[in-house]
Amino acid sequence: MCGSGRIGRVHAANIAAHPGVNLAWVADPVISSASEVAALYGARATGSTDDVFADTSLDAVVVCSPTPTHIDLIRAAVGRGVAVLCEKPIDLDIGRVRSCLADLAGSTAAVMMGFNRRFDPAFAAIRQRVQAGEIGRLEQLTITSRDPAPPPASYIAASGGIFRDMSIHDLDMARFFIPDVVEVTAHGANVSSDYIAEAGDFDSAAITLRGRNGELVSITNSRHSAYGYDQRLEAFGSQGMLRADNISPTTVRSFGTLAVEGADPYEPFFLERYAAAYRRELDAFVDAIHTGIPCSPGFEDGMAALILADAAAESASTGKTIAIEEVITHEGALRK
Ligand SMILES: NC(=O)c1ccc[n+]([C@@H]2O[C@H](COP(=O)([O-])OP(=O)(O)OC[C@H]3O[C@@H](n4cnc5c(N)ncnc54)[C@H](O)[C@@H]3O)[C@@H](O)[C@H]2O)c1
Structure with a gap:
């Protein structure tokens, strides 16, 4: 997962408790935060999302980083065929969202938005x-x-x-x-x-x-x-x-x-x-x-x-x- 702040910690706990999945990575540029959350659930910590996407065994990523980072992380995941659950909003700029949608056309990786309500x-x-x-x-x-x-x-x-x-x-x-x-x-x-x-x-x-x-x-x-x-x-x-x-x-x-x-x-x-x-x-x-x-x-x-x-x-x-x-x-x- 990317981002281990307020909402990232909720998702990390839920992923760890889910019987069908394993929490493999916690990525956060604040490495102390990533390490703290990763240690709770036996995951690996990194300060760079590049390490996460270099892991070819990854099936899915949960994006819990600040809003301006979402589109780049969605692109990185989908480009590698990795499913994404991305927190809301996708971005604050509808132009960037439209361009991302156009780039996603034809891709098969699942993208879900975190509209939890x-x-x-x-x-x-x-x-x-x-x-x-x-x-x-x-x-x-x-x-x-x-x-x-x-x-x-x-x-x-x-x-x-x-x-x-x-x-x-x-x-x-x-x-x-x-x-x-x-x-x-x-x-x-x-x-x-x-x-x-x-x-x-x-x-x-x-x-x-x-x-x-x-x-x-x-x-x-x-x-x-x-x-x-x-x-x-x-x-x-x-x-x-x-x-x-x-x-x-x-x-x-x-x-x-x-x-x-x-x-x-x-x-x-x-x-x-x-x-x-x-x-x-x-x-x-x-x-x-x-x-x-x-x-x-x-x-x-x-x-x-x-x-x-x-x-x-x-x-x-x-x-x-x-x-x-x-x-x-x-x-x-x-x-x-
Ligand atoms: N669905 C909901 O109920 C809900 C609730 C709160 C926040 N959110 C959304 O979740 C996102 C995060 O919000 P938050 O309140 O948890 O923020 P936060 O500031 O508490 O946590 C964000 C974390 O992401 C890290 N981060 C920054 N850049 C990163 C990157 N490139 N890759 C990985 N991690 C990075 C930060 O260091 C920080 O630890 C926002 O988009 C926000 O709108 C959704």
Whole structure:
């Protein structure tokens, strides 16, 4: 694997625990970090990804390095016929993503994008039940995603902005239900973090998407939330509604004179909230490699989410609704 930071350590633990795979290498230019993680799981550590790709016994690589490194690592892996699970986003520049997609044409190596929320048991169950027709025709999707606290200024400066960094997960979740999005309208605001405003970014965002069949998606994002990591989803249809609420570490409820049904605080942040999703994501990647079925979400899904994020950023800065000319179908194919 490439990168042994926050998310790399989650994937390393899951790879090591998976019965069908071995963690062979941990590559990170911060060799002390690579060595620390490699030692935990009996893998080899290196400061250079070249060592990883020189290993001809490698079947797959998990890319957990900073976003600007993703495209080069995808190219290196695919060029050697090695399957890739790459963290989101593919890149912050849609031009580079398009050029990479063109270069991947004809290659057989699997590429999967790390949109882990598709593998959250609750969200995946809602999607499966919507597809089974339980709520009739899907009319509205409401996605709430608020981080517990804003990241530091250094993170904001390199993030690509709230739409490409944070909303991209929710835009992918929208596409998980409604792949053919035709219109994006977005608003951004700065309500609590001066340094985010000074960086030209927003700490609060609201996005509306319109699906090809008239479905409406509402996404609400905030870089902070006083009550913790807020991750909810609601699907509304002609025959009913399906909803997934926040998750607490236990089901204990307190009852007192001032309040009832008091739950523990929510899971603190993504590492805890989506722990099961990261495991299921890896399971899906390994299954795809073993069975040869296409990886999902694939490279095109990563590109589609970035197209929507770019449109949201454009809408928020111009005040206009942005039409999406490209459609990425359920099968992941790009068509005009
Ligand atoms: N899916 C999710 O829930 C999720 C969550 C967090 C981060 N991410 C994504 O994962 C990526 C990494 O984020 P993070 O928070 O773990 O960052 P991080 O800074 O904690 O870790 C990144 C690690 O990669 C190393 N690195 C730098 N250049 C490298 C290279 N060329 N090859 C190998 N390793 C290299 C760094 O030294 C560092 O140890 C980002 O693209 C981010 O958007 C996804």
